[in-house]
Amino acid sequence: MQSLLPKMISRQMAELYKDMEDAYDQVAVQLDFTCNGCQDNCCDSYFLHHTYTEWAYLWEGLNALSEEKREYFSEKAQRYILESEKMLAAEKRPDIMCPLNEDGLCGLYSHRMMICRLHGIPAMMTRPDGKQLTFPGCFRCQEITEKMEDIPRMERTALFQRLVQLETGWLGSRRKVLPKVKKTIADMIVQGPPLFSASVV
Numbered sequence: 001m002q003s004l005l006p007k008m009i010s011r012q013m014a015e016l017y018k019d020m021e022d023a024y025d026q027v028a029v030q031l032d033f034t035c036n037g038c039q040d041n042c043c044d045s046y047f048l049h050h051t052y053t054e055w056a057y058l059w060e061g062l063n064a065l066s067e068e069k070r071e072y073f074s075e076k077a078q079r080y081i082l083e084s085e086k087m088l089a090a091e092k093r094p095d096i097m098c099p100l101n102e103d104g105l106c107g108l109y110s111h112r113m114m115i116c117r118l119h120g121i122p123a124m125m126t127r128p129d130g131k132q133l134t135f136p137g138c139f140r141c142q143e144i145t146e147k148m149e150d151i152p153r154m155e156r157t158a159l160f161q162r163l164v165q166l167e168t169g170w171l172g173s174r175r176k177v178l179p180k181v182k183k184t185i186a187d188m189i190v191q192g193p194p195l196f197s198a199s200v201v
């Protein structure tokens with residue numbers, strides 16, 4: 001059974017994504033950093049995503065598209081999976097453009113994933129085990145920060161915690177029995193919305 005997000009979780013997900021964008025913008029403004037003019041495009045980075053909530057939210061966006069557009073993205077996603085499997089088999093990290101990218105821009109911008117909203121700027125977070133992590137930002141951002149003594153950073157911890165809370169709130173005890181999510185965007189598109197029975201508790 002395909003599982004769509006309850007309305008309340010969907011609304012909270014939209015709020016969380018907006019708060020991520022705002023936190024990103026605050027740091028980007030301080031650094032005078034944008035992606036404008038970059039010769040690179042991070043949408044070819046190989047990322048795996050780990051929550052049913054983001055997966056289902058992505059499908060809210062896909063379901064709002066025309067069937068033709070959805071099919072177009074689905075075909076691109078199938079090609080992505082075939083190519084990435086070949087690269088992984090050759091022990092190479094795939095660097096294939098995300099199937100949702102169109103002419104350099106995100107074709108599902110309002111529903112893009114968390115990592116798409118965080119990548120680029122310096123950040124920090126505290127893991128549940130207390131370990132502190134820092135992230136330097138992309139190579140272009142590092143060119144801006146390399147001589148800075150006090151680098152502004154996006155604090156990711158509370159944002160990640162909210163995503164975990166949404167996942168836990170939606171799945172409840174199903175979280176313990178469902179398989180762990182470890183999927184590319186292409187996997188999520190090709191497989192359709194997450195499948196599990198509402199009666200699994």
Ligand code: SF4
Nearest residue numbers: 043098100101106116
């Ligand atoms: S979802 Fe959008 S922003 Fe994220 S990698 Fe794909 S095209 Fe890029």
Ligand code: SF4
Nearest residue numbers: 035038042120138140
């Ligand atoms: S995040 Fe950095 S490397 Fe990626 S597109 Fe933006 S400026 Fe370029």
